Amino acid sequence: MRMRKQWREWGYHLYMVGPAIICLLVVIMVPFAMGGYYSLTSWNGISGEKSWVGWDNYIRIFTEDVQFFNSFKFTLQFTAVSLVLTNLLAFVLALGLTQALKTVSLLRASFFVPNVLGGILLGFIWRFIFTNVFADIGEQTGIGLFGLQWLGTSSTGFWAMIIVYGWLITGYLMIIYVTALQGLDPSILEAAKIDGTSYMQSLFRIVLPLVVPAFTICLFLSLSIAFKVFDLNLALTNGGPFNSTQMVAHNIYAEAFQKNRFGLGSAKAFLFFVAVALLSLAQVMFTRKREVSL
Amino acid sequence: MTVLRRFPARLLLLELLLLLLALLFLYPFYLIAINSFKSFDQIMLDTIGWPDRISWENYAKAWVATNFPRVLLNSTLITVLSLAGLVVIASMAAWRLTRYPGRWSHLLFLLFVSAMIIPFQSIMLPLVEVGKRLGLMDSIAGLVFMYFGFCISLSVFLFSGFVKSIPSEVEEAGYIDGCTTHTLYWKIVFPLLKPVTATVLILNGLHIWNDFLMPLLMLRSKELHTIPIATFSFFSQYERRWDMALPMLVMSLMPMLVFFLFTQKYMIKGVMSGSIKG
Numbered sequence: 001m002r003m004r005k006q007w008r009e010w011g012y013h014l015y016m017v018g019p020a021i022i023c024l025l026v027v028i029m030v031p032f033a034m035g036g037y038y039s040l041t042s043w044n045g046i047s048g049e050k051s052w053v054g055w056d057n058y059i060r061i062f063t064e065d066v067q068f069f070n071s072f073k074f075t076l077q078f079t080a081v082s083l084v085l086t087n088l089l090a091f092v093l094a095l096g097l098t099q100a101l102k103t104v105s106l107l108r109a110s111f112f113v114p115n116v117l118g119g120i121l122l123g124f125i126w127r128f129i130f131t132n133v134f135a136d137i138g139e140q141t142g143i144g145l146f147g148l149q150w151l152g153t154s155s156t157g158f159w160a161m162i163i164v165y166g167w168l169i170t171g172y173l174m175i176i177y178v179t180a181l182q183g184l185d186p187s188i189l190e191a192a193k194i195d196g197t198s199y200m201q202s203l204f205r206i207v208l209p210l211v212v213p214a215f216t217i218c219l220f221l222s223l224s225i226a227f228k229v230f231d232l233n234l235a236l237t238n239g240g241p242f243n244s245t246q247m248v249a250h251n252i253y254a255e256a257f258q259k260n261r262f263g264l265g266s267a268k269a270f271l272f273f274v275a276v277a278l279l280s281l282a283q284v285m286f287t288r289k290r291e292v293s294l
Numbered sequence: 295m296t297v298l299r300r301f302p303a304r305l306l307l308l309e310l311l312l313l314l315l316a317l318l319f320l321y322p323f324y325l326i327a328i329n330s331f332k333s334f335d336q337i338m339l340d341t342i343g344w345p346d347r348i349s350w351e352n353y354a355k356a357w358v359a360t361n362f363p364r365v366l367l368n369s370t371l372i373t374v375l376s377l378a379g380l381v382v383i384a385s386m387a388a389w390r391l392t393r394y395p396g397r398w399s400h401l402l403f404l405l406f407v408s409a410m411i412i413p414f415q416s417i418m419l420p421l422v423e424v425g426k427r428l429g430l431m432d433s434i435a436g437l438v439f440m441y442f443g444f445c446i447s448l449s450v451f452l453f454s455g456f457v458k459s460i461p462s463e464v465e466e467a468g469y470i471d472g473c474t475t476h477t478l479y480w481k482i483v484f485p486l487l488k489p490v491t492a493t494v495l496i497l498n499g500l501h502i503w504n505d506f507l508m509p510l511l512m513l514r515s516k517e518l519h520t521i522p523i524a525t526f527s528f529f530s531q532y533e534r535r536w537d538m539a540l541p542m543l544v545m546s547l548m549p550m551l552v553f554f555l556f557t558q559k560y561m562i563k564g565v566m567s568g569s570i571k572g
Contacts (some may be wrong), residue, residue: 001534002354005316012390012475012476013390015386015476016389016390016475016479017386017387017390017391017402019383019386019387019442020384020386020387020406020446020450021402022381022385023383023439023442023446024405024406024409024443024445024446024447026424026428026439026443027417027421027439027440027442027443027444028409028412028443028444028445029405029409029418030416030420030424031419031420031421031423031424032412032416032417032420033419034424035416035417035419035420038419038420045512049515055343059387093312093315096308096311096312096402097312099305099308100305101305101309101312102309103309103313105559106316107312107313107564108314108562109554109558110316110319111316112321112558112562113319113320113323113551113554115553115565116500116550116551116553116554116561117504117506117547117550118503118505118506118521118522119504119506120504120506120522120525120526121504121522121525121543121547124525124529124539124543125322125323125326125543125547126322128325128326128329128536128539128543129322129325132329132337132341132536133325133341133342134474136340136341136342140342145428156497167319167322171319172565172569175562175565175566176566176569179566189533204522214327217569221569228413228415229505230415230507231506231507234506235526235529249413251414252415253418254413254417254509257511260426262419265419266420269415269416269417269418269419270400270416272413272415272416273411273412273413276411276412276413277411280411287304
């Protein structure tokens with residue numbers, strides 16, 4: 001009798017947890033392990049031949065592959081610049097959107113819209129704007145900035161990416177800041193006002209310290225999203241000109257599916273994972289530490 | 295935040311400023327919309343002005359050339375089927391793992407959470423191999439299964455966080471009344487999970503609907519293309535033929551924009567609660 005009950009419990013474990021585990025193993029865990037193995041071979045993805053080359057792929061990446069390093073550098077620059085600008089803009093917007101405005105929900109929705117659309121579509125919208133509309137605005141207004149070849153050079157391509165990415169992500173970060181600001185106790189601010197603090201004083205001395213957790217969330221979110229950007233990169237500049245605006249994710253994609261070097265691509269993919277994992281680890285450690293100190 | 299409450303003039307100024315900024319934010323959509331009606335020659339001459347004529351000719355051409363109804367159906371099917379399956383398998387697993395704590399449950403839960411870190415680019419190469427060997431390539435069912443796997447971690451994580459917050463007394467009462475685990479789960483527990491189910495649906499739905507790379511790698515035949523893939527291949531085919539590409543772009547944007555218009559409150563809330571926990 002007890003045996004039967006135990007069997008039935010195992011049956012339920014299998015029935016309820018089994019499908020989820022199978023999906024995870026087949027789609028994530030097994031491919032991840034296979035990728036680790038591929039990264040040590042010279043496979044081209046087409047022929048059946050996978051010859052073992054040991055650490056060769058990794059050595060090659062670190063010693064010969066200039067483009068991978070340029071992509072990495074570009075990605076880091078992009079991440080750093082976009083992180084500062086988008087968070088600044090998002091926070092300022094959130095400050096405005098927590099005032100007693102009449103159109104507040106309309107405004108919030110307007111800033112949030114780009115976020116529900118895919119990177120490919122957004123990239124194409126802006127490709128049209130950068131290549132066609134900007135030229136026309138430049139002609140009509142005579143402002144030189146609009147006359148530039150925005151997607152044609154590496155430095156303007158960088159800023160084009162920043163603009164579109166900022167357009168995409170700012171509304172999302174803004175919503176997080178809005179929630180944090182709304183969570184503040186209004187009586188604290190009232191008290192401060194009665195005591196005669198100016199708006200700027202209460203912003204820097206009271207509001208900012210109280211929304212530090214929101215900053216932590218947003219900073220790490222921006223880090224991990226910006227670092228992994230692919231769709232926008234593909235649709236907007238496609239890494240060009242001469243791969244000068246190629247992000248790491250795009251570099252891995254090109255290595256594997258355009259140059260058919262699966263072995264090398266797998267090694268890069270693994271390095272990419274290590275970088276992302278380090279970021280996540282830093283996040284966990286950082287938030288843990290904060291919790292202790294609070 | 296009521297800091298500025300006593301200065302109505304300043305508030306008005308702030309509101310106008312923000313409205314102006316919001317218009318600037320939405321201006322790209324307006325530009326795409328008006329230019330999608332223009333003839334090729336007019337687009338080349340002037341992209342800012344109002345179109346010479348409002349005709350649906352461009353749209354008719356793009357609609358047929360991309361087989362848009364089919365594309366829309368594919369995207370819808372893939373998203374709906376993936377979401378339905380995900381909610382079922384993820385919520386069951388999360389409930390079972392949370393309600394039967396032990397070394398194994400803990401280990402499995404850790405496995406789910408740690409898989410969240412792995413970026414798609416790190417598994418996409420071997421995933422194509424796995425897909426080929428299991429016959430999952432170039433089929434909607436195969437892609438749906440891939441989404442089960444790719445979205446399961448976050449879903450289990452979100453569900454189990456919520457399960458922890460509901461008291462287990464209800465379930466114990468159910469057992470005493472003689473429910474089997476199966477009926478208990480579907481009749482009593484699952485309905486309680488509604489708020490987190492909405493979050494899971496919104497977060498994964500947005501991801502799956504907009505996803506580009508996974509369907510690009512998994513679907514070869516044109517009849518199975520989803521909206522992002524169809525837009526991409528159409529753009530590569532009609533490079534610089536903006537009178538064809540722009541109407542396609544507008545049609546691709548429409549479903550999600552309309553959906554957002556009607557559900558914006560829930561969507562913003564859903565994305566929000568997902569980001570804080572994730």
